Amino acid sequence: xxxxxxxxxxxxxxxxxxxxxxxxxxxxxxxxxxxxxxxxxxxxxxxxxxxxxxxxxxxxxxxxxxxxxxxxxxxxxxxxxxxxxxxxxxxxxxxxxxxxxxxxxxxxxxxxxxxxxxxxxxxxxxxxxxxxxxxxxxxxxxxxxxxxxxxxxxxxxxxxxxxxxxxxxxxxxxxxxxxxxxxxxxxxxxxxxxxxxxxxxxxxxxxxxxxxxxxxxxxxxxxxxxxxxxxxxxxxxxxxxxxxxxxxxxxxxxxxxxxxxxxxxxxxxxxxxxxxxxxxxxxxxxxxxxxxxxxxxxxxxxxxxxxxxxxxxxxxxxxxxxxxxxxxxxxxxxxxxxxxxxx
Numbered sequence: 001x002x003x004x005x006x007x008x009x010x011x012x013x014x015x016x017x018x019x020x021x022x023x024x025x026x027x028x029x030x031x032x033x034x035x036x037x038x039x040x041x042x043x044x045x046x047x048x049x050x051x052x053x054x055x056x057x058x059x060x061x062x063x064x065x066x067x068x069x070x071x072x073x074x075x076x077x078x079x080x081x082x083x084x085x086x087x088x089x090x091x092x093x094x095x096x097x098x099x100x101x102x103x104x105x106x107x108x109x110x111x112x113x114x115x116x117x118x119x120x121x122x123x124x125x126x127x128x129x130x131x132x133x134x135x136x137x138x139x140x141x142x143x144x145x146x147x148x149x150x151x152x153x154x155x156x157x158x159x160x161x162x163x164x165x166x167x168x169x170x171x172x173x174x175x176x177x178x179x180x181x182x183x184x185x186x187x188x189x190x191x192x193x194x195x196x197x198x199x200x201x202x203x204x205x206x207x208x209x210x211x212x213x214x215x216x217x218x219x220x221x222x223x224x225x226x227x228x229x230x231x232x233x234x235x236x237x238x239x240x241x242x243x244x245x246x247x248x249x250x251x252x253x254x255x256x257x258x259x260x261x262x263x264x265x266x267x268x269x270x271x272x273x274x275x276x277x278x279x280x281x282x283x284x285x286x287x288x289x290x291x292x293x294x295x296x297x298x299x300x301x302x303x304x305x306x307x308x309x310x311x312x313x314x315x316x317x318x319x320x321x322x323x324x325x326x327x328x329x330x331x332x333x334x335x336x337x338x339x340x341x342x343x
Contacts, residue, residue: 071301072190076249078272080242088285089142093149094246095268101250106168106260113175128243132236180256201290218285
């Protein structure tokens, strides 16, 4: 039987394929990408190993519990901040929203578990939604919008507490108070909740179309529009989630402290941004991970714990060290990004 293929139309054996594959990244590019994504984890592990030899009490279970519990609340706040920064935005209101969520939860706890948990989510989620609408629909700068929300949320908190003179207490023995207490191995429900939220956040960011839309919007909003992505709706959602997570973290903290403390949350937005950036998320948007944010939060928590271990240093040194880490990471990210591009 004769072949139905015309030999004249057949490509010669040694002919190149019709399409050429993209060149694979070299060793330098792969190393830069790995270092940018996992560098903070390597620093965290190295710091923990060295500290366990320098301080006898560092590697104990009690100290590990203390670090985990202290890091749980800023971690939840930083998770929301990660989503915002991935889209190229910023949220300066999370510290005040965190404190407001705690006060609202403590006030509502006298009416039961559900009001104490849901009311701060409604209030803080509404603040986040307002931020998103002003940024996405009105085209206002995220810095200005969230700075105004920072002041507004703090003012609302002061109004609810009569300029800080009134402290709302969580009823002893209530189900809401138990939410901030111990759980498996004494790590506390807030730690387990934070880990569950980070696992869910990782799945959403890496395995869903919504997560991919966040990266697309952060990479280029105009290109995302041309692709048919709902850019405005995506931005509104991430700011709403940031407000919800900050308020939820504040409610958990109120359950743990058994009261709505009015003076907390000052500067928390800067700590959250530091943790996110140290974790490898780019401030310009378009790249990042929730796992990196978790390592960044833990790194800052370990640094604070080490300062306490030394004893002769006060907590202000944590800001100095955190600021130094942030500068080093931002400079390193710039060079690593250039290395990944091969420039």
